[in-house]
Amino acid sequence: MAKTxxxxxxxxxxxxxxxxxxxxxxxxLHEIQTTRGYIPREAAFEIAKLxxxxxxxxxxxxxxxxxxxxKSPGKAVISVCTGTACHxxxxxxxxxxxxxxxxxxxxxxxxxxxxHLQSVRCVGCCGLAPVVVINEKTYGKLQPSQVPHVIAEWxxxxxxxxxxAAS
Amino acid sequence: xxxxxxxxxxxxxxxGATILEAANKAGLWIPTLCKHPDLGPTAACGICVVKxxxxxxxxxxxxxxxxxxxxxxxxxxxxxRVRRTTLEMILSxxxxxxxxxxxxGTCELQDLAEEFSVRERLLPPIVPDISTDxxxxxxxxxxxxxxxxxxxxxxxxxxxDVWALSFLERGLxxxxxxxxxxxxxxxxxxxxxxxxxxCPVGAIYEYDETxxxxxxxxxxxxxxxxxxxxxxxxxxxxxxxxxxGENLTGQIYSALRRMGFDAVFDTNFGADVTIMEEAAEFVExxxxxxxxxxxxxxxxxxxVDFMEKYHSDMMEHFSSCKSPHAIIGTLSKxxxxxxxxLDPKDVFTVSIMPCTSKKYEITRSSSMFAxxxxxxxxxxxxxxxxxxxxxDGLIIEQLNADEKPDSILGEYSGxxxxxxxSGGVMEAALRTAQYQITGDENxxxxxxxxxxxxxxxxxxxxxGDKNIRVAVAHGLGNVETVLNEVRAALRQGQESPYHFVxxxxxxxxxxGGGGQAWKVDNKIREKRIEGLYRDDRKQRIRRSYxxxxxxxxxxxxxxxPLSAKAKELLHTSYTARPQYQR
Numbered sequence: 001m002a003k004t005x006x007x008x009x010x011x012x013x014x015x016x017x018x019x020x021x022x023x024x025x026x027x028x029l030h031e032i033q034t035t036r037g038y039i040p041r042e043a044a045f046e047i048a049k050l051x052x053x054x055x056x057x058x059x060x061x062x063x064x065x066x067x068x069x070x071k072s073p074g075k076a077v078i079s080v081c082t083g084t085a086c087h088x089x090x091x092x093x094x095x096x097x098x099x100x101x102x103x104x105x106x107x108x109x110x111x112x113x114x115x116h117l118q119s120v121r122c123v124g125c126c127g128l129a130p131v132v133v134i135n136e137k138t139y140g141k142l143q144p145s146q147v148p149h150v151i152a153e154w155x156x157x158x159x160x161x162x163x164x165a166a167s
Numbered sequence: 168x169x170x171x172x173x174x175x176x177x178x179x180x181x182x183g184a185t186i187l188e189a190a191n192k193a194g195l196w197i198p199t200l201c202k203h204p205d206l207g208p209t210a211a212c213g214i215c216v217v218k219x220x221x222x223x224x225x226x227x228x229x230x231x232x233x234x235x236x237x238x239x240x241x242x243x244x245x246x247x248r249v250r251r252t253t254l255e256m257i258l259s260x261x262x263x264x265x266x267x268x269x270x271x272g273t274c275e276l277q278d279l280a281e282e283f284s285v286r287e288r289l290l291p292p293i294v295p296d297i298s299t300d301x302x303x304x305x306x307x308x309x310x311x312x313x314x315x316x317x318x319x320x321x322x323x324x325x326x327x328d329v330w331a332l333s334f335l336e337r338g339l340x341x342x343x344x345x346x347x348x349x350x351x352x353x354x355x356x357x358x359x360x361x362x363x364x365x366c367p368v369g370a371i372y373e374y375d376e377t378x379x380x381x382x383x384x385x386x387x388x389x390x391x392x393x394x395x396x397x398x399x400x401x402x403x404x405x406x407x408x409x410x411x412g413e414n415l416t417g418q419i420y421s422a423l424r425r426m427g428f429d430a431v432f433d434t435n436f437g438a439d440v441t442i443m444e445e446a447a448e449f450v451e452x453x454x455x456x457x458x459x460x461x462x463x464x465x466x467x468x469x470x471v472d473f474m475e476k477y478h479s480d481m482m483e484h485f486s487s488c489k490s491p492h493a494i495i496g497t498l499s500k501x502x503x504x505x506x507x508x509l510d511p512k513d514v515f516t517v518s519i520m521p522c523t524s525k526k527y528e529i530t531r532s533s534s535m536f537a538x539x540x541x542x543x544x545x546x547x548x549x550x551x552x553x554x555x556x557x558x559d560g561l562i563i564e565q566l567n568a569d570e571k572p573d574s575i576l577g578e579y580s581g582x583x584x585x586x587x588x589s590g591g592v593m594e595a596a597l598r599t600a601q602y603q604i605t606g607d608e609n610x611x612x613x614x615x616x617x618x619x620x621x622x623x624x625x626x627x628x629x630x631g632d633k634n635i636r637v638a639v640a641h642g643l644g645n646v647e648t649v650l651n652e653v654r655a656a657l658r659q660g661q662e663s664p665y666h667f668v669x670x671x672x673x674x675x676x677x678x679g680g681g682g683q684a685w686k687v688d689n690k691i692r693e694k695r696i697e698g699l700y701r702d703d704r705k706q707r708i709r710r711s712y713x714x715x716x717x718x719x720x721x722x723x724x725x726x727x728p729l730s731a732k733a734k735e736l737l738h739t740s741y742t743a744r745p746q747y748q749r
Contacts, residue, residue, distance in 0.1 A: 056333035
């Protein structure tokens with residue numbers, strides 16, 4: 001009996017969606033990364049089975065493109081724009097401030113798994129430079145002195161969520 | 168055909184030939200590094216650049232097709248300079264550790280550095296900091312030494328269809344590794360060692376266990392027993408400047424005695440035992456008929472591992488008989504120890520194999536401890552053995568070519584020796600199965616259709632009133648088509664297209680094994696194969712069941728093939744295994 005849509009895993013849905021492509025691997029990986037934030041190993045195994053692609057080939061693709069991640073990026077992904085405008089407005093100071101406050105280098109995740117820091121090229125709102133995007137929220141004209149407040153704001157948000165989940 | 172000029176020499180080559188092939192035909196030698204004769208070009212290294220008249224840029228000879236009217240220059244001062252610069256760039260990403268490298272003296276990069284008079288490192292070295300992976304305990308991966316030629320990855324993925332190795336990351340970060348952050352031992356790796364056999368440098372090599380043997384040989388209480396595989400005798404000489412295929416059986420026995428081994432046996436005898444058991448299994452299945460056929464050979468541990476990981480649905484078709492070397496191991500600690508009045512605990516068994524995977528096989532399941540102890544204590548490759556010969560100060564020329572193996576696990580038939588070549592197990596089995604079916608002592612002896620290097624060989628032959636159809640595959644990439652034919656027939660309730668299937672993981676069979684002398688191509692494989700068939704023709708006894716030591720083994724110890732005792736000691740079982748441990 002065919003599975004109903006509810007029974008399909010997100011990877012099965014993605015695999016079906018891109019089945020008509022000659023090589024759907026990259027599209028499926030994109031979809032997983034968008035929903036999960038990275039490609040977990042179990043997901044890679046499932047893709048290998050569904051698309052009949054050796055796991056080795058999947059990891060070759062994941063590691064070839066900088067875009068794909070193999071580790072969970074943390075609950076809050078801090079993207080500091082280092083495009084031209086932001087660079088001129090002191091984006092490097094923001095990177096440094098976040099880096100020091102969280103004690104991680106760009107590309108790393110804090111030990112508690114809450115924050116991931118990365119620098120990205122232009123996010124497309126140069127008028128707000130320097131810009132930082134955390135998950136879906138954009139911070140324009142952010143000053144290094146405001147960084148501790150921003151971090152505190154997200155920590156508080158996570159704490160409230162955890163407390164809600166517990167009660 | 169295409170006509171071109173290379174260094175003003177007229178050459179005619181078939182359409183599709185590369186400039187490199189055309190140059191070789193003209194008797195010219197262009198240096199190469201990433202190109203291997205077994206594999207298509209990857210154009211990774213750039214050492215083989217040549218000039219074409221009228222072209223703006225130099226091209227890579229390995230990957231550029233020869234064209235009509237082309238005028239090629241392969242050597243001039245500018246080309247030498249460009250090649251040296253390329254070489255210096257490769258060396259700038261390569262550790263300067265020749266003295267402590269497994270390929271010291273056999274490295275293709277080292278050869279080029281010598282050829283191009285590289286006397287200093289002009290570029291600051293950038294060597295990645297990646298640790299060595301010896302998790303398979305059979306082959307060692309040292310990705311720092313990798314020059315990213317791609318040979319190992321191509322062999323593992325395309326030729327062997329194993330997909331254990333891959334190229335991860337890119338650019339300067341590129342490295343050879345299994346998928347994800349795991350060791351090779353947790354990957355689908357089947358330990359065939361073809362990656363190492365094709366590596367031009369010291370990035371992949373055998374896991375050296377010679378020290379354990381020297382130690383055992385020194386220990387007075389140990390009774391050291393050794394066996395050599397069929398394919399070793401026709402390859403060892405290459406490490407000493409001899410021709411591939413030259414048979415050094417006598418010299419090897421002699422070397423082993425001088426090293427201090429107490430008994431020198433021959434895996435060929437074990438092969439004769441395997442044939443007795445496997446032929447009996449085959450005859451039994453023929454009698455049972457449909458469904459139980461085909462019988463599939465299992466002497467090759469990499470093939471067994473591959474089947475357990477990738478084709479476990481075929482397990483019931485697998486011969487339960489152990490491989491020849493495992494049989495000699497078991498018999499050394501039971502039959503032989505009994506006869507000699509030895510305590511099996513004091514018997515130390517060593518096997519010299521063309522194979523990296525045998526190192527894995529000796530502990531692969533509980534049946535490898537059938538004697539109550541580990542049946543084979545250490546298994547080493549041809550390459551490790553060649554180093555032992557030199558370490559012991561032995562000179563091949565001064566060893567006795569006529570030396571004989573020790574009784575009672577040494578005398579072999581011609582059928583035993585051809586085990587080392589693709590098709591040899593099948594041919595050897597048919598020589599005995601025919602007799603077991605028809606009782607005819609003079610039936611067909613040679614089955615030439617299943618010899619040679621073609622990837623899949625099929626043959627139909629008449630045994631008594633039966634037509635027997637057999638298939639022989641070598642190089643694991645060739646196995647799937649055969650298995651799929653069998654699956655399709657069985658699924659539809661039809662008779663299998665083949666009654667008997669032989670599989671060997673390495674191209675050419677064991678002669679092309681991952682532990683054989685460095686540098687191999689089809690010409691070398693052919694010579695080694697011919698060496699084994701010459702040894703077969705030389706033998707007075709060429710059928711396993713006629714071997715008097717075999718008769719004695721069954722009379723004195725095992726009773727008959729597939730007896731309870733034979734099953735207990737000489738047979739094994741299989742389990743489906745995951746491709747990835749994690």
